[in-house]
Amino acid sequence: xxxxxxxxxxxxxxxxxxxxxxxxxxxxxxxxxxxxxxxxxxxxxxxxxxxxxxxxxxxxxxxxxxxxxxxxxxxxxxxxxxxxxxxxxxxxxxxxxxxxxxxxxxxxxxxxxxxxxxxxxxxxxxxxxxxxxxxxxxxxxxxxxxxxxxxxxxxxxxxxxxxxxxxxxxxxxxxxxxxxxxxxxxxxxxxxxxxxxxxxxxxxxxxxxxxxxxxxxxxxxxxxxxxxxxxxxxxxxxxxxxxxxxxxxxxxxxxxxxxxxxxxxxxxxxxxxxxxxxxxxxxxxxxxxxxxxxxxxxxxxxxxxxxxxxxxxxxxxxxxxxxxxxxxxxxxxxxxxxxxxxxxxxxxxxxxxxxxxxxxxxxxxx
Amino acid sequence: xxxxxxxxxxxxxxxxxxxxxxxxxxxxxxxxxxxxxxxxxxxxxxxxxxxxxxxxxxxxxxxxxxxxxxxxxxxxxxxxxxxxxxxxxxxxxxxxxxxxxxxxxxxxxxxxxxxxxxxxxxxxxxxxxxxxxxxxxxxxxxxxxxxxxxxxxxxxxxxxxxxxxxxxxxxxxxxxxxxxxxxxxxxxxxxx
Numbered sequence: 058x059x060x061x062x063x064x065x066x067x068x069x070x071x072x073x074x075x076x077x078x079x080x081x082x083x084x085x086x087x088x089x090x091x092x093x094x095x096x097x098x099x100x101x102x103x104x105x106x107x108x109x110x111x112x113x114x115x116x117x118x119x120x121x122x123x124x125x126x127x128x129x130x131x132x133x134x135x136x137x138x139x140x141x142x143x144x145x146x147x148x149x150x151x152x153x154x155x156x157x158x159x160x161x162x163x164x165x166x167x168x169x170x171x172x173x174x175x176x177x178x179x180x181x182x183x184x185x186x187x188x189x190x191x192x193x194x195x196x197x198x199x200x201x202x203x204x205x206x207x208x209x210x211x212x213x214x215x216x217x218x219x220x221x222x223x224x225x226x227x228x229x230x231x232x233x234x235x236x237x238x239x240x241x242x243x244x245x246x247x248x249x250x251x252x253x254x255x256x257x258x259x260x261x262x263x264x265x266x267x268x269x270x271x272x273x274x275x276x277x278x279x280x281x282x283x284x285x286x287x288x289x290x291x292x293x294x295x296x297x298x299x300x301x302x303x304x305x306x307x308x309x310x311x312x313x314x315x316x317x318x319x320x321x322x323x324x325x326x327x328x329x330x331x332x333x334x335x336x337x338x339x340x341x342x343x344x345x346x347x348x349x350x351x352x353x354x355x356x357x358x359x360x361x362x363x364x365x366x367x368x369x370x371x372x373x374x375x376x377x378x379x380x381x382x383x384x385x386x387x388x389x390x391x392x393x394x395x396x397x398x399x400x401x402x403x404x405x406x407x408x409x410x411x412x413x414x415x416x417x418x419x420x421x422x423x
Numbered sequence: 424x425x426x427x428x429x430x431x432x433x434x435x436x437x438x439x440x441x442x443x444x445x446x447x448x449x450x451x452x453x454x455x456x457x458x459x460x461x462x463x464x465x466x467x468x469x470x471x472x473x474x475x476x477x478x479x480x481x482x483x484x485x486x487x488x489x490x491x492x493x494x495x496x497x498x499x500x501x502x503x504x505x506x507x508x509x510x511x512x513x514x515x516x517x518x519x520x521x522x523x524x525x526x527x528x529x530x531x532x533x534x535x536x537x538x539x540x541x542x543x544x545x546x547x548x549x550x551x552x553x554x555x556x557x558x559x560x561x562x563x564x565x566x567x568x569x570x571x572x573x574x575x576x577x578x579x580x581x582x583x584x585x586x587x588x589x590x591x592x593x594x595x596x597x598x599x600x601x602x603x604x605x606x607x608x609x610x611x612x613x614x615x
Contacts, residue, residue: 128548163476164545165474
């Protein structure tokens with residue numbers, strides 16, 4: 058009889074001790090993320106004013122991040138991830154601001170840091186210096202470029218003296234050279250590329266006269282090795298290729314340029330080593346891949362190209378060089394192609410989980 | 424009766440309970456009716472399925488109540504909770520257990536099914552903390568060593584736990600250790 062009464066007491070004493078010692082949160086030993094753990098990717102959804110996040114593993118498989126989608130500003134569009142991987146910048150096209158999000162690199166979640174930085178009217182493209190100290194925002198309707206210095210610790214933006222800098226009206230895209238010395242702006246209506254030199258403090262100065270390109274020039278990209286500049290001429294269905302003088306910033310059209318593409322070339326992705334260029338042909342529903350001669354810049358269509366994809370509008374290169382990611386005009390998925398670095402051939406890979414409504418921009422971290 | 428004497432009396436009774444032979448151990452063909460386990464638990468959580476960069480190494484507790492139907496067959500109710508700085512997980516499972524008893528040792532294997540509840544502690548907008556609940560099943564076993572008739576040490580228990588929360592499958596590994604308290608008795612003492 059005694060044992061039946063005291064035994065539960067003994068158990069309670071034990072459980073109470075257990076709860077006191079081990080029941081509460083303990084120190085996590087979660088290791089920090091490493092480069093071998095895949096990378097983070099975010100897409101902007103302007104119709105819902107949110108951003109959806111994924112982690113992409115080494116095999117190209119997408120996993121939705123807990124807490125996603127993340128609320129954003131009004132009509133989030135262009136995005137980029139700071140080279141440190143700690144910050145995400147998002148251009149809010151209707152609100153005329155840039156949002157700064159802090160990235161939890163372990164979880165992948167986003168926390169917006171307010172206030173948002175004001176821009177010109179309709180910020181529609183962004184680029185950043187390779188060191189992550191300067192952020193450039195192209196304001197389409199105000200025809201200007203806002204330049205911000207970036208605080209490396211907090212990611213906070215401070216507009217540099219003289220910003221915004223005037224540029225062509227209705228500019229639709231721009232690209233910065235890897236060393237950050239020159240910025241090229243493409244204007245669709247004027248079918249021209251405008252060149253600017255960039256000072257160490259982010260001050261822009263026009264460099265030379267506008268360079269003519271094809272009709273409907275829409276997208277521009279710079280070779281990672283600073284050898285060539287590519288311009289997709291959407292209305293002309295061509296690709297203009299220029300050799301780049303990395304000292305003066307001067308562009309010289311290579312022999313044979315412009316080169317024929319599929320219908321409606323609208324986006325350009327350059328492989329990380331610069332040997333392949335991929336063009337999204339919105340009209341012909343495919344991606345054309347070119348092997349680039351490193352000396353002449355002459356493009357040769359890759360065997361097996363074009364690679365079929367319905368209405369591609371955005372191409373982004375995986376920073377590790379293993380994949381090309383694509384957004385299309387109607388799909389609610391991120392499409393993925395694995396990239397054979399020896400041949401340039403693209404192979405369809407897994408697609409992301411649904412992001413509910415059509416995304417317009419994609420940023421991929423290292 | 425003074426307070427001191429009451430405390431001494433209760434302490435004495437507790438020692439009696441712990442040290443007195445309540446039932447013979449397995450070699451005599453008997454086993455406790457109830458075995459109640461509590462102890463430390465480590466969980467390697469498949470947090471990559473939530474979008475984390477890595478799996479999470481979590482620490483916490485594990486408790487179980489085992490009802491012995493026979494010497495070899497039991498039903499176990501298993502509860503556990505593990506915690507980290509950004510994620511915590513709870514599992515509630517029940518299932519059959521097979522025991523193999525010899526001298527002061529008991530080996531067991533079990534299959535469990537129940538619920539997994541995972542929580543990720545992040546703040547998004549005005550929402551703090553995201554919780555996923557889904558089914559869970561587990562398979563595993565362990566080794567117990569009888570120290571006293573009413574006290575057994577669970578030297579080790581290892582389980583594979585398959586959870587399903589946040590719409591994804593998690594493949595988790597749990598290791599536990601602790602103490603088992605024995606109550607009641609089943610089986611028959613051998614005739615002398």
